[in-house]
Amino acid sequence: MRFVDEFRDAELGRALAAEILATVEPGRHYKVMEVCGGHTHTIYKYGVDDMLPENVELVHGPGCPVCVIPMGRVDDGIAVALRPEVIFTCFGDMMRVPGGAGSLLDAKAEGADVRMVYSPLDALRLARENPDREVVFLAVGFETTAPSTALTLMRAKAERIENFFVYCNHVTIVPPLRALLQSPDLRLDGFIGPGHVSTVVGARPFEFLPRDYGKPVVISGFEPLDLLQSVHMVLRQLADGRCEVENQYKRVVPYEGNPQALAVLAEVFELRPHFEWRGLGFISHSGLRLSERYAEFDAELRYHVPGVRVADPKACQCGEVLKGVIKPWECKVFGTACTPERPIGTCMVSSEGACAAYYNYGRFARERAVV
Amino acid sequence: MSCDEHHCVTCSDEAVPLEVLEVRGATALCAQDVEVMTELVGPVEAGDVLLVHAGVALVRVER
Numbered sequence: 001m002r003f004v005d006e007f008r009d010a011e012l013g014r015a016l017a018a019e020i021l022a023t024v025e026p027g028r029h030y031k032v033m034e035v036c037g038g039h040t041h042t043i044y045k046y047g048v049d050d051m052l053p054e055n056v057e058l059v060h061g062p063g064c065p066v067c068v069i070p071m072g073r074v075d076d077g078i079a080v081a082l083r084p085e086v087i088f089t090c091f092g093d094m095m096r097v098p099g100g101a102g103s104l105l106d107a108k109a110e111g112a113d114v115r116m117v118y119s120p121l122d123a124l125r126l127a128r129e130n131p132d133r134e135v136v137f138l139a140v141g142f143e144t145t146a147p148s149t150a151l152t153l154m155r156a157k158a159e160r161i162e163n164f165f166v167y168c169n170h171v172t173i174v175p176p177l178r179a180l181l182q183s184p185d186l187r188l189d190g191f192i193g194p195g196h197v198s199t200v201v202g203a204r205p206f207e208f209l210p211r212d213y214g215k216p217v218v219i220s221g222f223e224p225l226d227l228l229q230s231v232h233m234v235l236r237q238l239a240d241g242r243c244e245v246e247n248q249y250k251r252v253v254p255y256e257g258n259p260q261a262l263a264v265l266a267e268v269f270e271l272r273p274h275f276e277w278r279g280l281g282f283i284s285h286s287g288l289r290l291s292e293r294y295a296e297f298d299a300e301l302r303y304h305v306p307g308v309r310v311a312d313p314k315a316c317q318c319g320e321v322l323k324g325v326i327k328p329w330e331c332k333v334f335g336t337a338c339t340p341e342r343p344i345g346t347c348m349v350s351s352e353g354a355c356a357a358y359y360n361y362g363r364f365a366r367e368r369a370v371v
Numbered sequence: 372m373s374c375d376e377h378h379c380v381t382c383s384d385e386a387v388p389l390e391v392l393e394v395r396g397a398t399a400l401c402a403q404d405v406e407v408m409t410e411l412v413g414p415v416e417a418g419d420v421l422l423v424h425a426g427v428a429l430v431r432v433e434r
Contacts, residue, residue, distance in 0.1 A: 119426030148425035
């Protein structure tokens with residue numbers, strides 16, 4: 001496939017690995033955080049970390065939107081889904097995210113009309129086809145997904161559809177990065193920046209990383225060679241004493257992002273004063289809600305949403321995994337009580353969650369190493 | 372759009388490159404009968420490769 005196969009070339013990968021080895025200082029330990037869950041998935045799937053020197057450690061960041069949804073928000077969604085007039089729609093992974101009293105899949109088993117969709121447009125189509133029901137879309141995701149929700153709402157408004165509502169859980173990427181950097185128990189040398197979020201917001205919003213925190217950042221694509229090259233670029237900056245935003249993913253990411261998408265987001269959404277993140281707590285101005293212009297579509301205004309707060313299960317250490325403080329296998333329930341089939345924590349639900357990615361791919365390499 | 376092991380729409384940070392086969396107004400018909408909204412990338416034509424996420428083209432991939 002064009003734009004994919006050429007970025008999986010094993011020979012080029014080995015050449016990049018040799019360049020990385022030649023760039024690192026022996027005796028220095030490097031910690032580089034890949035922010036995005038898509039990167040985590042690629043790293044484990046293709047064994048990118050196995051090609052790095054032992055003193056280069058990849059730390060998995062909070063960029064999996066399914067993983068950062070707190071249990072209380074799931075419970076609030078279930079409360080809406082249980083209403084008899086509602087068809088509740090969401091992406092597939094969200095159905096399995098555990099709340100305090102089960103998941104949306106459990107609610108479906110109990111009779112709630114919960115349906116999986118591939119895009120918010122599918123949910124809008126359901127609303128057109130079911131005028132006697134109320135269709136609610138559970139919107140999750142960073143700036144990559146939010147434009148899809150926004151365009152769908154603009155179409156709903158233009159068509160004067162009155163039985164379509166959005167339960168908005170969209171989040172933004174910069175505030176959690178700031179929160180992470182203020183965490184005293186995390187020392188990082190640099191960042192691999194999120195490629196597809198950057199197609200929307202551009203590279204400029206990440207300039208605070210070098211400017212305010214002295215950390216280099218390289219916006220990266222999602223194929224194995226993209227990641228190897230991005231790791232090399234971060235290490236090269238460190239070796240040269242440079243600290244800046246670089247864009248490895250120029251074939252897709254314009255430095256200024258997509259102005260039309262940003263305009264659509266500004267039209268439909270506004271920042272919440274604060275939003276709760278799993279493992280990171282409440283972060284100011286990190287979540288989106290519908291703007292007043294679109295208030296008629298806001299499920300949180302339409303229905304009574306309990307607004308409950310639920311503490312994470314004590315055994316689950318998703319918070320520490322999301323902050324990069326521990327590796328997935330260091331969690332007490334990893335692979336035993338918590339598996340992709342029966343997840344306790346959100347990081348085990350999405351294929352992009354660090355725990356699920358590691359469970360599906362990485363553990364075999366580790367098991368070999370331990371033996 | 373399929374939700375296979377490579378590209379899952381819940382991931383939010385992973386998008387799918389798709390080639391445009393036909394254009395119908397602000398909608399592009401791509402391979403596998405996928406309909407894509409193109410409002411955010413401007414006019415497209417057959418042969419363009421779009422980065423698509425959750426039914427929306429986010430960017431036109433440089434050739």
